[in-house]
Amino acid sequence: MSVSDNSRSPKHEFAPLKNDRLLRAMRFEPIDTTPVWMMRQAGRYLPEYKATRAEAGDFMSLCRDTARATEVTMQPLRRMDLDAAILFSDILTIPDAMGLGLYFETGEGPKFKHPIRQQADLDRLPTLDVNDSLDYVMHAVTSIRKELNGQVPLFGFSGSPWTLATYMIEGGSSKDYRYTKGFLYSNPEFLHQLLDKLAIAVIDYLDAQVVAGAQVLQIFDSWGGALGHRQFIDFSHAYNKRIVAELKQRHPDVPVVLFTKGGGLWLDVQADSAADALGLDWTMPLDRARQVLTESQRDLTKRHKTLQGSKAIQGNLDPATLYGSPESIRSEVKLMLDGAYAGGDKTGYIANLGHGITQWVNPDNAKVFVDAVHDYQI
Amino acid sequence: MSVSDNSRSPKHEFAPLKNDRLLRAMRFEPIDTTPVWMMRQAGRYLPEYKATRAEAGDFMSLCRDTARATEVTMQPLRRMDLDAAILFSDILTIPDAMGLGLYFETGEGPKFKHPIRQQADLDRLPTLDVNDSLDYVMHAVTSIRKELNGQVPLFGFSGSPWTLATYMIEGGSSKDYRYTKGFLYSNPEFLHQLLDKLAIAVIDYLDAQVVAGAQVLQIFDSWGGALGHRQFIDFSHAYNKRIVAELKQRHPDVPVVLFTKGGGLWLDVQADSAADALGLDWTMPLDRARQVLTESQRDLTKRHKTLQGSKAIQGNLDPATLYGSPESIRSEVKLMLDGAYAGGDKTGYIANLGHGITQWVNPDNAKVFVDAVHDYQI
Numbered sequence: 001m002s003v004s005d006n007s008r009s010p011k012h013e014f015a016p017l018k019n020d021r022l023l024r025a026m027r028f029e030p031i032d033t034t035p036v037w038m039m040r041q042a043g044r045y046l047p048e049y050k051a052t053r054a055e056a057g058d059f060m061s062l063c064r065d066t067a068r069a070t071e072v073t074m075q076p077l078r079r080m081d082l083d084a085a086i087l088f089s090d091i092l093t094i095p096d097a098m099g100l101g102l103y104f105e106t107g108e109g110p111k112f113k114h115p116i117r118q119q120a121d122l123d124r125l126p127t128l129d130v131n132d133s134l135d136y137v138m139h140a141v142t143s144i145r146k147e148l149n150g151q152v153p154l155f156g157f158s159g160s161p162w163t164l165a166t167y168m169i170e171g172g173s174s175k176d177y178r179y180t181k182g183f184l185y186s187n188p189e190f191l192h193q194l195l196d197k198l199a200i201a202v203i204d205y206l207d208a209q210v211v212a213g214a215q216v217l218q219i220f221d222s223w224g225g226a227l228g229h230r231q232f233i234d235f236s237h238a239y240n241k242r243i244v245a246e247l248k249q250r251h252p253d254v255p256v257v258l259f260t261k262g263g264g265l266w267l268d269v270q271a272d273s274a275a276d277a278l279g280l281d282w283t284m285p286l287d288r289a290r291q292v293l294t295e296s297q298r299d300l301t302k303r304h305k306t307l308q309g310s311k312a313i314q315g316n317l318d319p320a321t322l323y324g325s326p327e328s329i330r331s332e333v334k335l336m337l338d339g340a341y342a343g344g345d346k347t348g349y350i351a352n353l354g355h356g357i358t359q360w361v362n363p364d365n366a367k368v369f370v371d372a373v374h375d376y377q378i
Numbered sequence: 379m380s381v382s383d384n385s386r387s388p389k390h391e392f393a394p395l396k397n398d399r400l401l402r403a404m405r406f407e408p409i410d411t412t413p414v415w416m417m418r419q420a421g422r423y424l425p426e427y428k429a430t431r432a433e434a435g436d437f438m439s440l441c442r443d444t445a446r447a448t449e450v451t452m453q454p455l456r457r458m459d460l461d462a463a464i465l466f467s468d469i470l471t472i473p474d475a476m477g478l479g480l481y482f483e484t485g486e487g488p489k490f491k492h493p494i495r496q497q498a499d500l501d502r503l504p505t506l507d508v509n510d511s512l513d514y515v516m517h518a519v520t521s522i523r524k525e526l527n528g529q530v531p532l533f534g535f536s537g538s539p540w541t542l543a544t545y546m547i548e549g550g551s552s553k554d555y556r557y558t559k560g561f562l563y564s565n566p567e568f569l570h571q572l573l574d575k576l577a578i579a580v581i582d583y584l585d586a587q588v589v590a591g592a593q594v595l596q597i598f599d600s601w602g603g604a605l606g607h608r609q610f611i612d613f614s615h616a617y618n619k620r621i622v623a624e625l626k627q628r629h630p631d632v633p634v635v636l637f638t639k640g641g642g643l644w645l646d647v648q649a650d651s652a653a654d655a656l657g658l659d660w661t662m663p664l665d666r667a668r669q670v671l672t673e674s675q676r677d678l679t680k681r682h683k684t685l686q687g688s689k690a691i692q693g694n695l696d697p698a699t700l701y702g703s704p705e706s707i708r709s710e711v712k713l714m715l716d717g718a719y720a721g722g723d724k725t726g727y728i729a730n731l732g733h734g735i736t737q738w739v740n741p742d743n744a745k746v747f748v749d750a751v752h753d754y755q756i
Contacts, residue, residue: 177698178738185702185710228660228696228732230713265642265661282606283643318606320555324563332563335608354606360556 010213012142015150022083022153023216026255026276026312028348034337035083036373037155038366039259040356041076042088046363048075059104060096063089069140070147077151079363080370083350084152084216087141087209091159091220094201095168097133098125108172115171117179122193128201130208137205138212145213156214158205160221160260161198161243162236165191177226184235191235199239203246210251218257218279219243225262225281232266241273248274257314261355264289271296277312282354286339289313294343313340316354317369322361326368333372346378389589390520393528400461400531401594404633404654404690406726412715413461414751415533416744417637418734419454420466424741426453437482438474441467447518448525455529457741458748461728462530462594465519465587469537469598472579473546475511476503486550493549495557500571506579508586515583516590523591534592536583538599538638539576539621540614543569555604562613569613577617581624588629596635596657597621603640603659610644619651626652635692639733642667649674655690660732664717667691672721691718694732695747700739704746711750724756 017023022035043049052072056062063069073088092110096102101113116122131138145154159167167173169180183191206217224236244256258270259279270278271293280289293311300308321332333351340349351373357366395401400413421427430450434440441447451466470488474480479491494500509516523532537545545551547558561569584595602614622634636648637657648656649671658667671689678686699710711729718727729751735744 176736178701178736181696181698182701182738185696185699185706225661229663231696232661262640262661283603283610283640285607318559318563318609320559321563323556323560328563358554358556360560 009211011211012145012213014145014213015148017153017215018150019083019152022350023255025347025350026216026257028310028312028345031347031378033374034340034349034351034376034378036351036370037082037084037086038076038353038357038369039086041080041082041086041366042072043357044359045357045361045366046075046079059090060102063093063140064136066136066139066143070143073140073144074147076366077148080367081374082152082370084155085144085148086155086218087137087144087157087214089137089140089157091157091163091222092167093134093137094128094158094198094205095164097128097130098168098201100168110167111172112168115179116165116168116194119190122190122197125194125197127197128204130201130204134205134208138208141209141212141214145215153215154213155216155218156206156209156212157218157220158202158209160219160224160236161195161202161239162227163221163223164198164202165194166223166226168194177223184231188235195235195239199243202243206243206247207250210247210254214254216255216257217247218259219275221258221260221263224260224266229266232260232263233269236260237266237269237273240270240275244274257350259314267292268296268299271308271311272300275311277314277350279352280313280315280354282316282318284316286313286316286336286349287342288339289316290340290343310345310348312348312350314350314352316352319353319355319358319361322353322357322365322369324365326365329365329368330372333369334376337373337376337378341378387589388591390523390591392523392591393526395531395593396528397461397530400728401633403725403728404594404635406688406690406723409725409756411752412718412727412729412754412756414729414748415460415462415464416454416731416735416747417464419458419460419464419744420450421735422737423735423739423744424453424457437468438480441471441518442514444514444517444521448521451518451522452525454744455526458745459752460530460748462533463522463526464533464596465515465522465535465592467515467518467535469535469541469600470545471512471515472506472536472576472583473542475506475508476546476579478546488545489550490546493557494543494546494572497568500568500575503572503575505575506582508579508582512583512586516586519587519590519592523593531593532591533594533596533635534584534587534590535596535598536580536587538597538602538614539573539580539617540605541599541601542576542580543572544601544604546572555601562609566613573613573617577621580621584621584625585628588625588632592632594633594635595625596637597653599636599638599641602638602644607644610641611647614638615644615647615651618648618653622652635728637692645670646674646677649686649689650678653689655692655728657730658691658693658732660694660696662694664691664694664714664727665720666717667694668718668721688723688726690726690728692728692730694730697731697733697736697739700731700735700743700747702743704743707743707746708750711747712754715751715754715756719756 264284642662
């Protein structure tokens with residue numbers, strides 16, 4: 001794997017961070033209350049988001065519009081006491097920059113005009129200069145970081161190689177990953193070539209986001225859960241592990257969250273990485289997750305013969321919980337936090353949903369969630 | 379829960395069973411080789427299925443046509459050395475019989491004309507006389523059983539109450555279960571009313587299938603994996619457990635398989651039921667599944683203060699494995715069976731895919747799978 005220069009620091013001067021609750025929790029330092037944010041917190045459940053998006057035109061135009069991408073990132077922070085912001089962008093910017101022709105069809109999700117189906121398609125993929133073809137992302141990161149003015153830390157993010165590969169090969173989202181799994185089982189080398197190219201791009205992309213101002217990173221392995229156990233290790237986790245290791249080498253102080261939707265059964269697998277935190281969907285109770293991670297830490301320490309640090313946990317309220325009454329949201333939050341802290345440590349946990357907030361949620365209920373997390377006495 | 383008369387035996391005389399490998403494995407009795415069948419084995423990957431379906435017209439017409447439903451059930455058995463047949467039908471026959479107006483839109487899956495969205499919809503649902511409104515299913519069961527002539531045992535099946543409820547409330551398949559989870563979190567009592575009605579219908583339906591000739595039963599909880607941990611227990615498993623308990627009381631000798639897609643994390647939950655076997659998708663390695671079940675058996679024995687029997691396991695090859703070469707299929711099958719028998723028992727396992735076989739599979743590869751299972755030396 002060849003990657004560009006390393007150990008680069010942010011190239012801008014930014015205001016000092018006022019709320020470092022989330023970063024402290026990830027380092028297992030004492031916290032006053034539980035940090036909380038929401039995946040897709042800048043999204044269609046907010047009328048102000050819909051208004052800004054309508055001004056921008058389509059979704060990718062909004063991502064490319066520095067001022068408006070900054071605006072929508074800030075919108076949820078004005079309504080709610082969130083402990084992090086996240087760059088407004090899409091996980092498919094990398095394949096788009098590689099020339100696959102991203103477009104969105106109403107009600108159908110993202111599509112690619114030129115899916116990867118044969119060796120020639122693969123050979124045609126360029127090595128990205130992320131500061132050139134994805135410069136709009138870096139501009140957004142810097143602009144948002146300035147606008148935040150130290151209020152909360154800013155997440156940068158990327159899709160995982162496996163997740164990006166499924167979109168690139170299928171040509172969009174998929175129910176059964178017919179073509180991607182076709183390669184996996186009939187021509188794994190082809191898939192590995194693509195995943196390798198993507199891993200290099202993701203490293204450069206996240207590195208550049210840090211240089212532009214991102215203070216914490218998340219890798220979204222949205223479709224990791226579609227794989228079998230061994231296939232998850234070989235075709236998804238192996239690449240995520242490589243990416244995190246390289247990023248931690250370049251930016252030791254920038255924490256990384258690894259989120260695999262449907263990855264509860266593989267917490268032990270994901271623990272074998274330099275990630276600071278693991279994100280979970282709602283299928284796994286957090287007391288069990290903590291127990292699995294404690295055991296993994298012990299096993300990995302033995303195996304690697306060096307002390308392995310604890311992994312923070314992020315998650316995992318079912319976004320549909322926010323369809324319920326304020327009382328039921330508070331009661332679900334309490335159960336979740338009881339589980340998160342059941343292991344005894346009163347830190348090492350970031351509250352979040354187990355997947356993105358849906359467009360049908362009443363924003364008042366999102367605020368109930370955020371406040372309920374903060375009101376919980378650790 | 380009120381249910382109709384119990385302890386009824388099959389009302390027909392059938393030929394004695396020649397191949398009882400699958401039933402023996404479920405009882406943990408010695409077997410000569412591993413029993414194997416495939417979910418959706420009568421399906422679109424077979425050209426002869428497509429021909430028969432074209433003659434019948436649409437999918438539901440095929441289900442209602444006793445002779446053709448029998449024909450398509452038998453088709454895979456002619457090509458492959460399968461150890462079970464499964465009734466050709468759909469999981470949505472119950473809601474259809476309840477008057478929801480099932481129809482299929484090309485490429486979009488099943489839909490209902492009259493989804494359940496308010497109390498009046500719920501109150502309107504009739505208590506089914508399954509031998510009347512679902513008589514075509516019972517006719518198919520009896521006809522298939524006769525046609526099998528003792529070759530292999532015949533599975534009857536039903537969708538689980540939770541899975542049926544999602545289709546009935548959403549009006550079709552769904553990505554985020556907006557309405558169903560809306561009820562779950564905002565008006566759980568409404569959902570429980572529906573689930574209770576469905577549980578009664580499923581008991582009567584499966585009971586009637588046994589009386590008509592089914593020798594083993596499977597409950598498909600296809601969407602159980604969409605739930606949170608506690609919600610799975612309360613809104614899915616509680617009903618499945620009640621159904622299995624009632625069926626085992628009426629038909630103690632008819633084994634029941636409980637299959638929850640995405641249910642690997644809840645094997646211990648599902649073990650707390652009278653099911654004889656638990657079905658697994660491909661996300662969980664079978665050696666770990668066996669280990670979890672052994673621990674659950676111990677815990678449950680302690681908790682209930684009576685010895686709990688072992689649960690057989692069914693599954694769990696990723697259907698996409700069949701896109702690969704014969705060599706790679708054989709190697710995946712070997713790894714799967716090594717895992718299945720890693721606990722030491724050389725029985726208690728039924729080989730299957732982790733979900734239905736897809737329409738894109740070459741039938742020759744399905745045969746490679748079946749033969750590879752039988753060729754494996756236990």
